[in-house]
Amino acid sequence: MRILLAEDDPLLGDGLRAGLRQLGFLVDWVRDGDAAERELRTQSYAAAVLDLGLPLKDGMEVLASIRRAGITLPVLVLTARDAVPDRIRGLDVGADDYVVKPIDLNELAARLRALVRRAHGQPQERLTVQGVALDPAARTVTQAGVLVTLSAREFDLLHALMLNAGRVLSREQLEQHLYSWGQEVESNAIEVHVHHLRRKLGSALIQTVRGVGYVLARELLKLP
């Protein structure tokens, strides 16, 4: 899951990035409000962690601005401002969650997963499609009760497809889910990962829509 972290404090930003990476997130870290807004407008993130006291542009302004632009990704505001009016304003402007520093990294990760899940209309943490169950917190996948070992990228790819089950995702969209900045993306990387997933989970699970991308059907179509 790729998220944007907007935090101007070097130590905290570094710690959050490292911690969230340990917990399986792909983290892009920006240190000012302008960069945060630019990234949110141009890149596709599963969610964003936004500090409010950002230089150049206040976090609240960034939030209001992207909401006006129709960007609906889940935003978790992480701030030192704990006054109730601040919280209310943050939520009203468009934050999906409002967390006061300091926060436990596991809790932050859980909140982010919950935000992403809800954004995709999933009430439960575990995603189950066609007998394949994915646990985002434990980062495990089981098929018919049997644990399937996946690489981190394969897991992220499957997670993205399962979250968007029934929707076709383009190769570019999938790449954005899988790679953070600076990571070299081989031109056929997605194809390779899809290939591996099909080998491990069966070829019928992920379907190719030629010229568009890939889709994971909600229900296995019974072919006559």
Next chain:
Amino acid sequence: MRMPRSLQGRLLLLVLGLVVGVWLATATLTWIDVRHELDELLDSHLAQAAALLVVQQAAEIDDDHRGVDAPTLHRYAPKVAFQVFHEGTLAQRSSNAPAEPMLEFTGRAPDGFRTIAIGGTAWRVFATRGRERDVQVFVGEQVESRNSILWAVLRSSLGPMLLALPLLALAAWWAVRQGVAPLRLVGRALAQRSPQALQPIAVKGAPSEMTPMLDALNRLFERIADLLESERRFTADAAHELRTPIAAIRAQAQVALGAAADAERLHALQATLQGCDRAARLVEQLLILSRLESGAEHVLVAVDLAALARQVVADAAPLALGKRQGIEVDATEPCTVRGDATLLSVMIRNLVDNAIRYSPSGATVKLAVSNAQGVVELSLDDGGPGMSSDDMERLGKRFFRVVGSGQEGSGLGWSITRRIAAVHQAVVRVARSRSLGGLSVEIDFPGQRVA
């Protein structure tokens, strides 16, 4: 006698004391006056009676007269007595008069008034004699009778006053109580206040004597409210500012715990330590700011700013050299200002630290202290990136907010610098450095004549 502690008691005591004093004085004067008048009147009666007896005796003298006791005609008569002697022999006397002359004839015969004791009683006696000097007349009156009159006069004139005294005391007590009622009202209002209530106190119809006190009290409330508000804001801000470093320490520690690789763990642990140092520095700065904010009086003495500048640069030099920066100080001649050496030191250190931190490797930081026409100027130039005029503006206006720059500063340095400058009534100017291209900070200590 000790004055009572209560104003009411004090007023009551004074009023009643004065009244009683005036009455006593009046009584004394009356006593003296009445006694004088009484003596005059009764003495004249004695003299008159004596004269009468002398005349009568001169008319009635015969050789064979015997001492005759005059009858007692009235119950008051025993209080007066007379004796008439003819050629040394008692001719007549009142029944209560002794046989011996009331006054002894020793040498010169007595004449005029005397007060003597006869049979243990004080008598006022008038002695005189006839023209032929053969008749001697004594008329006496008991002194006690005069005193009785005196007392009677005093009783009737001062008695009602004595009776009125308790009533007067009661009236005075009531009046004084009414008079000090506003004081009691204020006292009650203050006693009922909660410690948080610092709004001005208002007493309806407060007497003009109380207005200065109430005004002073309200001004005090105002100052306390301001102080409390600034304390409250400070505490909130401090807690707020400490959240980020603590969050960083926590995150880094958690990363270290969860790190799979040694390098990652090492990095996180070092970052944790760095976070602790930063939190400690922040606390230190908060404490300095809190001391500055508390409004305590700072003792300003003559301080050589040039010497302080040299010391600070000497201390900071290793840091600058570590970043391969050039650092220099131009402060040769003593420049005395009235100030607090510790605070000034903190201020200069903040400025120099900032310059070193924000300037890249290879840049120069230059501190100078000069004295021109009694104005001591401290200036700091650096070859760093400088600041946009917008940021300079914000630097001036912002208080206690992190100055966002990507650098790990608390943003308190500037607040502290400005506060310390304010304590010294110094003017701070921030501009682009003409000599080095980065930031230029000038602090003027105006009107500080060098002694």
